[in-house]
Amino acid sequence: MKALEARGLAKTYAAAGGNDPLQALSDVSLELGAGEFVSLVGPSGCGKSTLLRILAGLVAPSAGVVFLDGEQPEVLLGRVGYMPQDDLLMAWRTTLDNVTVGLELAGVSRADARVQARAELARFGLEGFERHWPRALSGGMRQRAALLRTFLAGRNVLLLDEPLGALDALTREEMREWLLEVWEADRKTILLVTHDVEEAVFLSDRVYVMSGRPGRVRATVDVPLRRPRAQELTTAPEFIALEQAVRAPLREARAGLV
Numbered sequence: 001m002k003a004l005e006a007r008g009l010a011k012t013y014a015a016a017g018g019n020d021p022l023q024a025l026s027d028v029s030l031e032l033g034a035g036e037f038v039s040l041v042g043p044s045g046c047g048k049s050t051l052l053r054i055l056a057g058l059v060a061p062s063a064g065v066v067f068l069d070g071e072q073p074e075v076l077l078g079r080v081g082y083m084p085q086d087d088l089l090m091a092w093r094t095t096l097d098n099v100t101v102g103l104e105l106a107g108v109s110r111a112d113a114r115v116q117a118r119a120e121l122a123r124f125g126l127e128g129f130e131r132h133w134p135r136a137l138s139g140g141m142r143q144r145a146a147l148l149r150t151f152l153a154g155r156n157v158l159l160l161d162e163p164l165g166a167l168d169a170l171t172r173e174e175m176r177e178w179l180l181e182v183w184e185a186d187r188k189t190i191l192l193v194t195h196d197v198e199e200a201v202f203l204s205d206r207v208y209v210m211s212g213r214p215g216r217v218r219a220t221v222d223v224p225l226r227r228p229r230a231q232e233l234t235t236a237p238e239f240i241a242l243e244q245a246v247r248a249p250l251r252e253a254r255a256g257l258v
């Protein structure tokens with residue numbers, strides 16, 4: 001039984017504001033086993049964020065179904081954790097009160113939510129910054145705060161939309177090792193969107209490559225590299241071969257060939 005399964009998802013956004021209807025996704029199927037780390041890469045605008053919003057229950061698909069633990073939930077919204085592409089930290093809440101939002105929405109009192117959040121601050125590199133406003137955090141800290149908020153909401157399946165996207169290359173390398181450590185400790189099921197092929201291969205058990213819009217799954221690349229993984233792995237021949245297996249279909253998709 002899969003933790004998350006999508007079958008035949010399609011999405012056409014209705015015409016609005018003088019724009020024609022737009023087909024963002026066409027017949028997307030994918031699956032994540034419990035505890036798997038899976039990445040999604042594809043050209044800009046191919047519908048990756050749309051797909052995550054459908055899986056999070058925020059956008060209704062035009063066709064297709066989503067299963068969680070083998071069942072089709074009546075209401076999908078709130079069943080999985082979701083970190084949007086824009087971190088959406090609230091400027092008027094401190095870091096601590098931002099990361100507790102998911103818990104508070106789930107009905108946990110603010111006092112209890114703060115206790116749970118405080119216990120995780122060190123692991124997410126935010127200790128000492130809990131009373132800072134989001135604007136006083138670095139880009140990496142903002143993203144760790146958004147990740148902590150997503151983790152704290154307590155769901156087994158997490159959808160992360162370019163969680164390391166706003167970071168410089170060096171910080172990204174540190175953050176992806178850190179993200180693997182956090183994942184290995186908790187064994188959540190993760191679906192992560194990224195533009196970075198090396199990052200996708202480094203993190204994942206499997207990489208889905210999407211075509212240009214309307215997005216479809218163009219290739220599926222299994223990544224059987226041993227874990228735990230460290231940065232040195234990225235120069236190993238077997239790693240580079242897997243990167244190529246992702247890059248080739250991605251290049252075709254970016255060129256609009258598929």
Ligand SMILES: Nc1ncnc2c1ncn2[C@@H]1O[C@H](COP(=O)(O)OP(=O)(O)OP(=O)(O)O)[C@@H](O)[C@H]1O
Binds near residue numbers: 024046
């Ligand atoms: N709410 C919306 N209404 C209408 N069209 C939308 C809406 N959201 C997204 N789109 C369109 O759907 C297509 C896919 O957008 P989406 O944001 O899902 O792509 P993406 O793969 O996440 O892109 P990127 O890699 O740049 O983040 C785009 O053409 C976009 O303009």
Ligand SMILES: [Mg+2]
Binds near residue numbers: 048049050085161
């Ligand atoms: Mg996107």
